[in-house]
Amino acid sequence: MQADPDIILAATGICKSFPGARALDTIDFTLRRGEVHALLGENGAGKSTLIKCLTGAYHRDEGTILLDNSAVDPRNTLDAQNMGIGTVYQEVNLLPNLTIAENIYLNRQPRRFGFTATGVMNRMAADLLSQYGLDLDVTAALGSCSVAVQQVVAIARAVDLSGKVLILDEPTASLDAQEVEMLFRIVRQLKARGLGIVFITHFLEQVYAVSDRITVLRNGRLVGVRDTAALPRKDLVAMMLGRELETEVEAGAKRNDAAGKVRYRFSGYGKGGKIEPFDMEVREGEVIGIAGLLGSGRTETAEVLFGAVRADKGTAEIDGQAVTLNSPRAAIRHGFGFCPEDRKIDGIVGDLSVRENIVLALQARRGWSRPLSRAEQDRLADRYIKALDIRTSDREKPIRLLSGGNQQKAILGRWLATDPNFMILDEPTRGIDVGAHAEIIRLIEELCAKGMSLVVISSELEELVVYSSRVVVLRDRRHVAELSGDEITTSHIVNAIASAESPAS
Amino acid sequence: MIRTVQQLALRLLPQVIALAIVLAMIAAVFPGFFSFSFQNGRLYGSIIDILNRGAPVALLAIGMTVVIATKGIDLSVGAVMAICGAVAAASATHGNPLVVTLALALATGIVCGIWNGFLVAVLDIQPIIATLVLMVAGRGIAQLVTEGAILTFNDEGLIFIGGGAFGGLPMPVVIWIVFGIAITALVRRTALGMLIEAIGINRRASTLSGIQTPVLLIAAYTLSGLCAAIAGVIAAADIRGADANNAGLWLELDAILAVVVGGTSLLGGRFSIAASLLGAMIIQAINTGILLSGFPPEFNLIIKAVIIVVILVVQSPKIRTISSFFARPARQNGGER
Numbered sequence: 001m002q003a004d005p006d007i008i009l010a011a012t013g014i015c016k017s018f019p020g021a022r023a024l025d026t027i028d029f030t031l032r033r034g035e036v037h038a039l040l041g042e043n044g045a046g047k048s049t050l051i052k053c054l055t056g057a058y059h060r061d062e063g064t065i066l067l068d069n070s071a072v073d074p075r076n077t078l079d080a081q082n083m084g085i086g087t088v089y090q091e092v093n094l095l096p097n098l099t100i101a102e103n104i105y106l107n108r109q110p111r112r113f114g115f116t117a118t119g120v121m122n123r124m125a126a127d128l129l130s131q132y133g134l135d136l137d138v139t140a141a142l143g144s145c146s147v148a149v150q151q152v153v154a155i156a157r158a159v160d161l162s163g164k165v166l167i168l169d170e171p172t173a174s175l176d177a178q179e180v181e182m183l184f185r186i187v188r189q190l191k192a193r194g195l196g197i198v199f200i201t202h203f204l205e206q207v208y209a210v211s212d213r214i215t216v217l218r219n220g221r222l223v224g225v226r227d228t229a230a231l232p233r234k235d236l237v238a239m240m241l242g243r244e245l246e247t248e249v250e251a252g253a254k255r256n257d258a259a260g261k262v263r264y265r266f267s268g269y270g271k272g273g274k275i276e277p278f279d280m281e282v283r284e285g286e287v288i289g290i291a292g293l294l295g296s297g298r299t300e301t302a303e304v305l306f307g308a309v310r311a312d313k314g315t316a317e318i319d320g321q322a323v324t325l326n327s328p329r330a331a332i333r334h335g336f337g338f339c340p341e342d343r344k345i346d347g348i349v350g351d352l353s354v355r356e357n358i359v360l361a362l363q364a365r366r367g368w369s370r371p372l373s374r375a376e377q378d379r380l381a382d383r384y385i386k387a388l389d390i391r392t393s394d395r396e397k398p399i400r401l402l403s404g405g406n407q408q409k410a411i412l413g414r415w416l417a418t419d420p421n422f423m424i425l426d427e428p429t430r431g432i433d434v435g436a437h438a439e440i441i442r443l444i445e446e447l448c449a450k451g452m453s454l455v456v457i458s459s460e461l462e463e464l465v466v467y468s469s470r471v472v473v474l475r476d477r478r479h480v481a482e483l484s485g486d487e488i489t490t491s492h493i494v495n496a497i498a499s500a501e502s503p504a505s
Numbered sequence: 506m507i508r509t510v511q512q513l514a515l516r517l518l519p520q521v522i523a524l525a526i527v528l529a530m531i532a533a534v535f536p537g538f539f540s541f542s543f544q545n546g547r548l549y550g551s552i553i554d555i556l557n558r559g560a561p562v563a564l565l566a567i568g569m570t571v572v573i574a575t576k577g578i579d580l581s582v583g584a585v586m587a588i589c590g591a592v593a594a595a596s597a598t599h600g601n602p603l604v605v606t607l608a609l610a611l612a613t614g615i616v617c618g619i620w621n622g623f624l625v626a627v628l629d630i631q632p633i634i635a636t637l638v639l640m641v642a643g644r645g646i647a648q649l650v651t652e653g654a655i656l657t658f659n660d661e662g663l664i665f666i667g668g669g670a671f672g673g674l675p676m677p678v679v680i681w682i683v684f685g686i687a688i689t690a691l692v693r694r695t696a697l698g699m700l701i702e703a704i705g706i707n708r709r710a711s712t713l714s715g716i717q718t719p720v721l722l723i724a725a726y727t728l729s730g731l732c733a734a735i736a737g738v739i740a741a742a743d744i745r746g747a748d749a750n751n752a753g754l755w756l757e758l759d760a761i762l763a764v765v766v767g768g769t770s771l772l773g774g775r776f777s778i779a780a781s782l783l784g785a786m787i788i789q790a791i792n793t794g795i796l797l798s799g800f801p802p803e804f805n806l807i808i809k810a811v812i813i814v815v816i817l818v819v820q821s822p823k824i825r826t827i828s829s830f831f832a833r834p835a836r837q838n839g840g841e842r
Contacts, residue, residue, distance in 0.1 A: 308713055332715040340713060349707045351774045356699055363696045364715040371696040374509075414714065 007069075008033045008196040009085070009165050014053055014063035023049040025220045026063070031165060031196040036187060038199045038207045038228070040240055041217035042405070042435045047200055050217065051167055055080040055087050067164065086158030090170040094154055096143025101125035103142050104157045128156055132186050148179035152186060159190060166190060167198040172206060176293060184210050202432065204233060216240055237434055260284035263453055264422060266305065268314035275300040277313050278479040280472070282422065282453045287444060289468030290457040291493050297477035298457045299341055302426045305455065306338040307331040332365055334422075337415030339408070341426040341457070347411045350400035354392050355381035357399045358413045365418060384413030389439065405436035412443065423447065426457045441467060461490040473497055513779070520767055520783035523816050527787055531794035538797070547670035551793065553678070559789030560677035561586065561736040561753065565760035566767070566781040567681075567688050568618075568729030573764050575725050576705040576773025577625060577632035582760055584643025585617045585733035586753030590741030591650035594658050603662035611734045617643070618730020622723030636726075640757065647749035657746035667742025677739045681782075684735065688728070689778045698776075701725060705773025763788055766816055787816070 009031040016024040024046050031037050041047050052058040054065065056074030065072050067083055074080035077087065094103045101122045102109070109116040110124065125138040132152055142150055151171050158166055168187070172180045187210055191197055199211055207214065207228065214231060216223040216239045223239050262281045270277030275297045282288055292298050303309040307325040316325050318334055325331045328338070340346035349357055358381045363372055372380070381395045388409040392402055399410055408428065415423060425444070429437045444467050448454055458464050464471055471488050473481040473496040481496040531551075532538040541550035565582045572579045593610040601609070617639060624635035650656075658664075669676045692698035703711045704718055712718045733753070741747045761771075767784035769776040791812050795805045818824060 306713075328713050329715045329717060338713060340710075345707075346710050346713055349703045349710050351706045352699070352703060356703070360699075360703060360711075360716075361714040364700065364711075364717075366696070368695050368697045368700055368721070371694070 005069075006032045008067070009054075010066040010069075011050075011054060012064050012066075014050065014065075015061045016049055016053055016058060017061055023220050024053065024060075027217065027220075027222050029054075029215055029222075030225075031198060032213075033196055034191050034194045035213060036191055036197045036199050036211045038201065038211035038214045039217070040200075040207065040214055040236070041223075042240055045217040045240075046220040047217055048169070049220075051087065051169060051198070051200070055085055055167065081158075081162050084162045084164030085167065086162030086165070087167040087169065088151065088154045088158050088171055094142055094150065094157070096150075097141060099139045100129075100136060100142055100145070100153055101138040103153055104128065104138075104160065106157075128160060129153070132156060132189070146179070148175050148182060151175070151183060155186060155190075159195065163195070165196045165198070167200075169200045170202065171199075172201055172203060180206065202434070202437075204236065204434070207236075208233070240434055260286075260451070263319055265317040265320075266314060267317075269304060269311050269316060270313045271300070271304050271309055271311050272313070274309055274477070275304055276478040278472075280305075280479075282455065283469075284453055285448055285451045286469040287448050287454045287456055287467045289464035289471040289488075290455060290474060291459075291461060291464055291471055292474030292497060293459075296474040296497075297479075298474055299426055300477065301474065301479075302338065302340075302424045302455065302457055305331075306336055306424055308338070329364075332361065332418065335418075335420050337361070337418060337420035337423045339411050339415065339423070339425045339428055341430065343404070343407055343411055348399050348407050351398050353396045354385065354390065354399050354402065354410055355395040357410050358384050358417055361414045362417045380417050381413075384410070384416060387416075388413050388443070405432040408432060408440070409436065412440070416447075420452065422453045422455075424455045424457075427459065428456065429458065429460065429463060461493050464488075464493065465490055516768070516777055517780055517783065519820055520780050520787065523766070523819070524783055524787050524790065527790045527794065527812065531790065531797060534794075534798040543673070546673065547675070548673050551797065553675065555786065555789050555793050556678045557675040558793060559785050560681045561740050561756055562759045562763055562788060563681040563782050563785040564684065564732045564736040564739070565729075565756055566763040566785045567685055567778055568725075568732030569757075569760040570764050570767070570769055570776050570778050570781040571688075571692070571701060571725045572632070572729045573761070573769055573771060574701050574705045574773055574776035575722055576708070577722070577725065578636065578761065578771070579621060579726060579729045580633065580636040580757050581617065581621060581639035581643055582729060582733040582736075583753035583755060583757040584640050584647070585614055585730055586737035586740055586756065587647035587747075587749050588617065588643050588650065589614045589734040589737035590752045591647040591656065591747040591749055593663065593738050593741050594656040594747035595650050597658035597660040597663050598656060603660065606660065606663060607738065610738050611731060614730040614732075614734020614737070615727055616730070617733070618727035619723060621730065622726035625726060626719040626722035644749060647747070647752070651747050651749045653749075655746050655748045659745070663738070663742050664745055665742075667739055667745075677743075680735065680739065684732075685778060685782050692778070697721070697724075702774050702776065705776075759788055760785075762813065766813065766820075768820055788813075 007030050011027065011029045014024050014027040014029070027046070027050055029050065039047050039050070049058065053060040056076045056079050067085070072083050074083060074085065095106070098106070104125045105121050110120045111117060112120070122138050129136055129138065134149070134152060136149065142153060145153070155166065171183060175183065187197060187199070201207060211228050213225060214228050214236065215225045216236070218240065260283055263284050264282040266278070266280045268277040268279065278301070280288070290298050290301060300309065304311050307327050307330055310326050316323050323334055325334065349360065352360070355377055359372055359377045362380070366372070378395070384390065385392065385395060390406050390409045390413065392406060399407055402410065412428070428440050428444070432440065441463060444454060444456060448467070456464070456467070465488055468488060470482060470484040471493060472479055473483065473493060475497060483492055483496065538551050541548055541553070543549070569579055569582065589610045592613045593606050596606040596609050621636050621639060624630045624638070625632050666676050666680070671679045692701065700711070700716050700721055703716060704721055708718055737753060740752050763784035764781045765771065765784070766787055767777060767780035769781060791809050795808055800808065
């Protein structure tokens with residue numbers, strides 16, 4: 001056994017199978033001290049499975065794991081934590097109702113006479129966080145802090161507990177640019193302290209901003225390990241996809257010209273406390289992009305349009321006819337569809353099969369007394385599994401077992417099955433790998449070309465620029481600008497979001 | 506079609522095995538257990554007795570299964586049984602014809618169910634609290650109807666429902682089997698079953714997909730109320746009187762237990778009415794078996810508890826993981842879990 005003192009974690013020949021699928025096929029993975037190692041791959045490539053094998057959440061079928069050159073076999077995450085492997089997940093798994101200090105020292109509070117020494121604990125927590133450049137009230141409830149601060153608290157806890165290897169599983173998915181920068185500063189600081197850091201993300205810019213080496217997985221197999229500096233972005237994408245990506249960005253390919261007459265007109269539409277009244281017109285065969293920071297009222301706009309939140313002001317018209325959209329059901333009756341931002345909470349019905357999830361909206365519209373026959377259900381499910389390339393071993397598989405991108409496609413399939421005229425997509429590409437990302441963008445363009453009207457919310461501005469014929473910019477729960485034609489560029493959108501006083505449209 | 510039958514068989518297998526084991530244990534202690542006799546145009550025997558005595562819990566379990574599938578629970582069914590039994594008895598002593606008596610009793614159960622559904626679906630009160638209201642208040646209402654006494658009646662038609670026979674089987678058995686088949690057909694031949702499961706698993710996503718969640722929730726509690734009404738009429742007819750204090754006492758717990766033994770999760774979602782009915786029969790078989798075997802009555806509840814703990818442990822996901830580990834190579838099967 002060659003002892004390279006630089007290598008802190010070495011996994012060799014890791015295999016893991018699930019019934020019906022080989023999730024990991026002899027994967028090798030090495031992590032050096034003081035390195036940020038990006039672990040990349042499409043959804044379903046095996047990243048999460050590999051992490052779970054390393055942290056003991058899954059038991060690997062084959063392979064060895066060396067930590068500091070001694071073989072380890074973590075039986076569960078707690079075990080891994082004690083050995084020095086700490087993990088921070090995308091959804092912070094701490095307790096929002098406890099204070100920051102309590103979260104950091106949960107289960108190992110400093111004690112005096114058997115009671116928690118709260119004062120000591122708070123001082124220790126404040127000291128610990130100040131190392132990360134954070135000056136916080138550690139007695140505040142964690143739930144009252146921003147997600148970014150919660151992430152840092154989770155990292156601080158994990159490092160304090162474990163201190164050899166830190167695994168960050170999509171830590172930046174719900175952070176804005178500044179918060180990402182803060183997180184990266186901390187990551188670099190930890191790297192300087194000699195920790196080995198595994199970094200999983202879908203944002204390629206972030207990979208280049210922070211990582212030293214890259215390991216790419218595809219379909220449970222190792223594609224390769226490269227130095228970040230020596231790997232051009234195009235090659236990385238090709239490694240992840242296993243093919244050249246023809247249309248990553250086809251900017252300005254399609255513009256306003258295809259759009260037909262105005263079909264949907266919302267005037268003075270709004271809901272007190274959620275979104276200020278706004279006017280919006282959507283034409284046949286056009287995509288309206290909605291841009292804005294988190295909390296600017298993007299999701300609220302979508303929910304008001306779909307009737308999930310009942311508008312208390314304004315009117316809605318379809319083809320000149322006034323309509324009442326006071327519930328999702330009413331909106332669906334008028335041919336609306338809505339892919340929500342948080343697909344786990346608002347989208348998928350986890351224990352139901354892929355088939356049942358796809359037919360759900362159509363069945364709901366038909367009503368309970370007119371069931372779709374099993375043959376029709378199978379046909380619909382197979383059609384959209386094929387058309388949208390939903391990767392599942394079986395249409396009867398519970399949808400919660402699918403990866404994020406495939407869940408998202410199944411929900412798109414659910415709406416396409418109802419043959420909608422108007423689709424509202426809230427962050428359709430969030431947390432989705434590059435391949436699925438390109439497919440969803442292609443799908444949006446296809447639907448639009450068929451004459452469907454779409455409203456798409458996205459925080460990826462490049463993406464909005466590609467497919468939108470107009471872009472509405474939101475700030476502070478208000479529609480502040482509308483860009484069209486040649487005005488649609490990322491810099492214009494950024495300016496509109498950032499400008500202090502609204503120039504108004 | 507063949508696949509669905511296979512799935513159903515696989516789904517019911519644990520309950521069938523549990524029931525077989527319980528019956529075998531009783532037969533070992535009490536040799537005459539499986540004997541039947543045919544007298545006066547009807548069957549007699551311990552098995553028939555189990556089916557007959559288990560009727561109220563079986564009926565309650567039908568409604569409870571659907572309510573639990575929506576991620577709810579209905580604690581009021583025992584009390585609703587008492588109310589409906591009291592209404593039936595009061596109507597019969599009033600001299601109303603059987604049809605009117607039954608209509609009144611069932612309508613009362615439906616109203617109770619709508620009330621529960623309204624609290625849960627419209628006012629968004631947690632099901633356990635919402636139905637606790639009627640569980641507590643219900644016996645008071647029943648006492649008001651019976652004016653505090655045990656209200657006895659002599660209506661032959663009503664008595665027939667509790668003690669009569671149809672096609673050789675006691676009426677209660679015929680009623681719960683027919684009603685169970687009817688409700689299973691209703692939820693599985695229409696889309697109700699899937700929509701109810703969707704609501705139980707993710708109510709918000711279901712609403713956003715256009716499912717009329719409030720309507721279906723109210724329907725589920727209404728069905729539970731209706732089941733309780735039928736069970737209440739049977740219980741009253743059996744003793745030829747309405748006992749507001751004791752009719753259906755603690756039966757809500759047996760009904761919940763039947764659903765759980767039947768393998769439907771209290772967290773909502775996938776459900777099987779057939780499995781719950783088997784669960785109800787398992788519970789009744791245990792009750793009857795303990796009585797037949799001649800243990801001192803003090804032990805009854807403890808023995809019952811032990812047997813149920815064993816059944817639940819055998820069903821727990823942890824045990825399944827372990828047993829599938831020993832049963833390698835594990836057969837891959839989507840199934841209904």
